[in-house]
Amino acid sequence: MIGYYVLVVVVAYLFGCIESGYLVGKLCGMDIREYGSGNAGTTNVLRVLGKTRALLTFLGDALKSFIPVMFVKYVLCPAVPELNAGLIQLVTGFAAVMGHDYPVFLKFKGGKGIATTAAAIMAFDWRMGLISFIIFVTITACTRYVSLASITLSAALVIEILIFHPGRWDLFVMCVLFAFFAIYRHRANIKRLLSGTESKIGQKVNVNDKKNQ
Secondary structure, three states, rough: OOHHHHHHHHHHHHHHEEEEEEEHHHOOOOOOOOOOOOOOOHHHHHHHHHHHHHHHHHHHHHHHHHHHHHHHHHHHHHHHHOOHHHHHHHHHHHHHOOOHHHHHHHOOOOOHHHHHHHHHHHHHHHHHHHHHHHHHHHHHHHHHHHHHHHHHHHHHHHHHHHHHHOHHHHHHHHHHHHHHHHHHHHHHHHHHHHHHHOOOOOOOOOOOOOOOO
């Protein structure tokens, strides 16, 4: 059984290393990590390059975890029924998030993993995915702080897994890991939120200016 876990971790991590924001930036003649917040995720692409390119980034970041988890869920698990289906799905999603956050091909400098996390959770359990979507949209709409919505979404996973999968402490631990790394990757945003200097959605970045945060 260990061999299957090793296989999905390696494959999903490599999927996660496909850094959509970086590729979109390169198509525009820039390294997106050198502008705005210095992040390769959707929010920074939105601020620097606009909505269309941000949408492409979001879709890429979401699909690179959604596809591996769905493959494991509907192909691998039925073929190997003795596998712990829920656990190996979350392990697969988490590996993709780690690839996004720490891509080996980009010297481990990636994004913050929220779109990748949310897509992995959606593939695992649509109810949790739907709640995550509602949380994100609601908080973003009310506060215009994407970072606050991302942090809240991530923390809520720990509660959601207890509600929808009670007694599954293995799944609980995985959701704690998802939440921990998402919040850790937002540590600079948390400082700016507390100091009142965090950027809100809709704020643009001058593409002639290098990284300013």
